[in-house]
Amino acid sequence: xxGPAVRSLRSPRVLIALTMIAGIASCAVFAGAIAPHGPxxxxxxAILTPPAWTVGGDSNYxxxxxxxxxxxxxxxxxxxxxAMIVAFFAPLGAMIIGSIxxxxxxxxxxxxxxxxxxxxxxxxxxxxxxxxxxxMVGLGVGxxxxxxAIVLVDWTRFCRVLRSEVLIVTRHDYVAAARLxxxxxxxxxxxxxxxxxxxxxxxxxxxxMAIAVVVEAILSxVGLGVGxxxxxxxxxxxxxxxxxxxxxxxxxxPIFAIFLTVTAFNLLGDGLRRTLDVRLAEAGR
Amino acid sequence: xxxxVLTLIARRLxxxxxxxxIVSALLFCVLRALPVxxxxxxxxxxxxxxxxxxxxxxxxxxxxxxxxYVIWLRGALRGDFGHSIQFRRxxxxxxxATLPATIQLAVAAMVLAGILGLGGGLLLFRVRxxxxxxxxxxxxxxxxxxxxxxxxxxxxxxxxVALRVxxxxxxxxxxxxxxxxxxxxxxxxxxxxxxxxxxxxCQHLILPAAALGLAFSPTIMRxxxxxxxxxxxxxxxxxxxxxxxxxxxxxxxxxxKNASLPTLTLAGVQFGILFSGTLLVEVIYSYPGMGNLMVxxxxxxxxxxxxxxxxxxxxxxxxxxxxxxxxxxxLNPKLRxx
Numbered sequence: 001x002x003g004p005a006v007r008s009l010r011s012p013r014v015l016i017a018l019t020m021i022a023g024i025a026s027c028a029v030f031a032g033a034i035a036p037h038g039p040x041x042x043x044x045x046a047i048l049t050p051p052a053w054t055v056g057g058d059s060n061y062x063x064x065x066x067x068x069x070x071x072x073x074x075x076x077x078x079x080x081x082x083a084m085i086v087a088f089f090a091p092l093g094a095m096i097i098g099s100i101x102x103x104x105x106x107x108x109x110x111x112x113x114x115x116x117x118x119x120x121x122x123x124x125x126x127x128x129x130x131x132x133x134x135x136m137v138g139l140g141v142g143x144x145x146x147x148x149a150i151v152l153v154d155w156t157r158f159c160r161v162l163r164s165e166v167l168i169v170t171r172h173d174y175v176a177a178a179r180l181x182x183x184x185x186x187x188x189x190x191x192x193x194x195x196x197x198x199x200x201x202x203x204x205x206x207x208x209m210a211i212a213v214v215v216e217a218i219l220s221x222v223g224l225g226v227g228x229x230x231x232x233x234x235x236x237x238x239x240x241x242x243x244x245x246x247x248x249x250x251x252x253x254p255i256f257a258i259f260l261t262v263t264a265f266n267l268l269g270d271g272l273r274r275t276l277d278v279r280l281a282e283a284g285r
Numbered sequence: 286x287x288x289x290v291l292t293l294i295a296r297r298l299x300x301x302x303x304x305x306x307i308v309s310a311l312l313f314c315v316l317r318a319l320p321v322x323x324x325x326x327x328x329x330x331x332x333x334x335x336x337x338x339x340x341x342x343x344x345x346x347x348x349x350x351x352x353x354y355v356i357w358l359r360g361a362l363r364g365d366f367g368h369s370i371q372f373r374r375x376x377x378x379x380x381x382a383t384l385p386a387t388i389q390l391a392v393a394a395m396v397l398a399g400i401l402g403l404g405g406g407l408l409l410f411r412v413r414x415x416x417x418x419x420x421x422x423x424x425x426x427x428x429x430x431x432x433x434x435x436x437x438x439x440x441x442x443x444x445x446v447a448l449r450v451x452x453x454x455x456x457x458x459x460x461x462x463x464x465x466x467x468x469x470x471x472x473x474x475x476x477x478x479x480x481x482x483x484x485x486x487c488q489h490l491i492l493p494a495a496a497l498g499l500a501f502s503p504t505i506m507r508x509x510x511x512x513x514x515x516x517x518x519x520x521x522x523x524x525x526x527x528x529x530x531x532x533x534x535x536x537x538x539x540x541x542k543n544a545s546l547p548t549l550t551l552a553g554v555q556f557g558i559l560f561s562g563t564l565l566v567e568v569i570y571s572y573p574g575m576g577n578l579m580v581x582x583x584x585x586x587x588x589x590x591x592x593x594x595x596x597x598x599x600x601x602x603x604x605x606x607x608x609x610x611x612x613x614x615x616l617n618p619k620l621r622x623x
Binding site for chain 1: 304305307308311312315316318319426427429430431432434435438439441442445446447557558560561562564565568569579580583584586591594595598599602603
C-alpha cells in the first residue's frame, strides 16, 4: 500500500487540493482565534456595510456586515467550521453503511444481493434533493440532522459503485485461496477483499465530501439546514439574496467559499482516482 | 420494429409500477411518522380536542397505517391527492398548476446542456495530446465542481445584479398578465398572440435554464470524450482514415455517431437528476414551479402537498429514464435485430 500512497502525494493535484483543504480546515478549527468578531454578534448601527476597501467601508468589519450587522468575515470563518464538520462526518457515515452493504452484496451474491440491489433501486428513484428535503421535515434542523440526512440519502452512491468492484475482486483466485486456507467469510472480506476495494473507497469519500458541502449549503439556503443560530454559508447566501442590490459582496463571498471548498475536494478525488487506480495509473492517464 | 419498441416501452413502464408503489408507500410511512398532526393543523388554533378527534376520524387518521395507505392510494389513482393544509386546495390541482413551468424550465435546460455538452466534449477530444489538454482537463474539473445551486447564484450575480441585462425574479415581468391555458407560458403567450409576454418569459427563462444547463454539461462533455476515446480504437476509424477522409470527417461523420450512443445512456441518467435540480434553481430565481411549491410545503409541514409533489418528482424521473432507455433501443441497430 506504500506505493500508491507515495505516488498520490507526489501528484500535484493531490498536493494542491490537500493544501487548500488544510487551509479551510484550519479556519474551521481555529475559528475562535482568527475571527475578529463572534459569528452571532450583531451591530444594528452598522447594517450592510460594504467591505473595508470600498467607499463607506469600516476597517472594523474587513468584509462588511450582513442585514443584522454581523461581521461577514467572522461568519465565513465560522461557516467553514459547519461545512467541514458536515464534510467529515456525512461521507464517513455514508461510506460505512454503503460499503458494508456493498461488500455483503457483492461477496455473498444470491438473494442478499438481490434484496440490497432492489433497495438501492427504490432509494435512487427518489431524486436526492427531494429525499433530503423530506427527511429534513422529519428530522428537524440542526447540524447532526443534516449529517444524518446526507448519510441516509447518499449511502447508495457507495453501495452501487463498490458492489461491482467487490464482485470483480471476489472472483480472483487469491480470495478462493483464502477460503481454502480456512478463513471465515468475515476474515476473507476484511483481509482480502477490503484492501483491494480500498482505493476506490477513498476516492469515493473525497468526492462525497464535495457533495456534502454543497448539500449542507443548499439545505441551509432553503432554511432547513443547521438552524438559525449556527453560521453557515448557505444561510449567508439566503440573507444576501434579499439585499443583493445593496450589498452584492455578501452574496459573492460565501459563493466563493463554497466554490473553493468543493473544488478542493473534487481535485483531491480526481488526483486520487488517477494515482490510486492501478489501471489508470499504468495507462498514464 | 415499431412493435418491438412499443413492447419494450410497455415492459419498462410495467417494471416501474412496483417501484412506484414501494416509493409511494415509503413516502407515506415517512410522512406519517412525523411528529406533526395533520388534523390539528387543518383546524383553527382554538379548536377543541373533540373537534380535532372528529377531524382525525374524518381524515381517516384513526385507522391502522396500511389501511390509511390503501385509502390514500385509491384516491391517488383517481388523481385525488388530498387537500393542502396551508392553501386549502386540492394538492393535485396545485401540482398540476405548477408542473408545466417546471417542465418548461427542465426542457430548456436539457437542450442547453446537450448543446454545451456536445460542443465541449468535441473540444476536449480535439485538444487531446496537445499542450492544451491539461488546461482543458483542469477546466472541466473546475466546471464539474460548480453545481446548479452555485451556477444559479453566479449567473444571477453577473447578469442580473452586476450587468443588469437579464431579469432574475419570477417567470414573466410583474406588470404583464400570465395567460392560463396550458400552463406553459411560452406556448400560451404565442397562442393568444402576445409577443411581449413571450419575449419577457424567454428573458426570465434564460438565467435559470443556463444555470441548470451549465451544471450538467461537464458530465456530458466528459462522457462524450471518453466514448470518443473508446471509439477511436475501432478498426473502422483507421479504415476511414485509409480511405483518405479528413480528420474532421472521421470525427464528425464516423466517430461521433457511434460515441453518441453510450453518451446518450449515461447522460440520460443525468437528465433525471437535472429534472430534480430545477427545485433549487426555482428557489433561487423565485420561479413559480413545483420546486418552489415543494419548499413552501416543506417549510409549513404541509404533508398532503409534500406527498403529492414528492411522488410527482419520482414519476417524472422514472418516465425520463424509461424514455432514455427506449430511445437507446430505437437508435442502437444491434438491439433492433431480435
